[in-house]
Amino acid sequence: MPPRLPRFARAVPFDILMRIRPPRSHGGRVALALTVVYLAWGSSYLAVHVALESFPPLLLSGLRNVIAGIGLFFLATRRTFVWPTAAEIRNAGIVGTMLICFSSGMLAFGMRSVGTGTAAVMVATVPLFATIISAIAGRPIAKGEWVAVGLGLLGIFILNHGDTSNSSTSGTIVILGAALFWAVGAHLASQLALPADLFLSTALQIGLGGAISTLIALAGGERVGSLGFGSVFAFVYLMFVATMAAYVAYGFLIRHTSPIVASSCMYVNPIVAVALGAVTLGERVTGATYVSTGVILASVALSFWFDRRRAA
Template sequence: MNPKELGALLLLGALWGASFLFIRVAAPVLGPIWLIDLRVLIAGIVLLIYALIVRKLPHFKSQWKSYLMLGLLNALIPFVLIAYSAIHLNASLTAILNATTPLFTAIVARFWLGELLSVRKVIGILVGLTGVCILMGWSSVPFTVEVWLSIGASLMAALFYGIGGVYTKRTFTGTPPLALSIGQQLSAGLILIPFSVVSVPTAPISLTVILAVLGLAVLSTSIGYLLYFYLVERVGPTKTVSVTFLVPLFGILWGVLLLNEQITVGTIIGLLVILAGIILMNGIQKQKKII
């Protein structure tokens, strides 16, 4: 990578890592449904405007049902689960749990696509899950029922990212990434609208919350995807997906700097073990990370 491409990769990691900060700020006020509906609708509209500007407007008519399923599996469900977990977990912990996505993707691909799990991949999965256990065992978070449910929600979100990734590979072969992103965001937003109507937030909405929503939608999602497309085109998907390692690191950094979150030895060790598991799997180059 040249300096410009490396800078784009670091910026992408910073923006996707910041998504957990934005969610942590806005979710307790807006609730998961409203926050995520705003996120995907704003992001989808921004990406649609970009597609119009560059004259790459996608066509969804022939595959609209598939796009609805994609939006459900790869955006709506995992985004809402992460937003729910952010109410009770700090941004750092949520970001690290989300880093288990490649582990779940390998498991889903084995049972859905019949992809073989080598001994190395199995060891990598076990090491990664061990990292989650270490993270939980040494966490300073009080383990109430709500916290356990939030941890489960974060891991379920990672599982659905895996399901969504495999579904994309099976259903949208050859589809441009920009079309996938627009279709995914807008589909998720449309599905969520009826639920948003019956879950209107009652807490006062501050300027900080509004800025967090805009940051999540425009910076972490719209601009994040555009940076991702740029890197895939310039350096290829294998090098681009190394952002998987940067996202939890930036998630921790933003949580410490901006939310005064405390980082324990267990947090660092758990993160390192999870990342070691991903490396051992030797399958990270096939993953597309989505926040």
């Protein structure tokens, strides 16, 4: 029998969430998952920008993920629940550390000096890092795929050259590091044994990763500043939409679609982020932004095309 939940976990919001039923067809579920990931993670850059007004970067990443992980764990216990093995918990902690502690934490840190649209474009290099990791792991890489990697790096150079902020160089390096750790975490998630239940697997990854991130942030002296309505609203949005909903949707895509489909969010997110940053924050969209965006998205699309040819 699943463990009995505390009273607050049996509150109405959880009951409402459990009564929500996804589309019955496979295509409908894939479309719903893609929509959630595109919109949630595309808008998360704006939400992080607003939340950073009150939350330090590593603590922001840690708190929202550890709370979301606890919430997803309680949802998992309402389903057909099977306790994970020690190896599965360890593996989930490793993957969560890469995705949450390192990747999300570094992204939030870098966005203190990099605009939302610029950050989203740089994160679009995740598939390119994944190509490099695959080569290191022993998969043969075609020459065209290396051309795609070169295009991506050229796009980053153009983007950074057109950024006039004082800390753009350091912010760019940090965000590129976040993209690299995301690619490493995604690779490990496909190689390590994780719980079969999607909710439980996601809960352990983001919960353990968030807990490690929170502990490091507190040990480093990070503390929450004065809370404003905007930053609190952004934090809640990040916790429920960009973490709980989006990570479950992304996990579904990883399990039930091709890597090309699942990774498509990495080049759709910049379009959403640039549009929201320009409309709501008045971020300047320069010619370098347009050129670098086109070059980076072309490089990602080229790498996906070669991956599709290899699969065929």
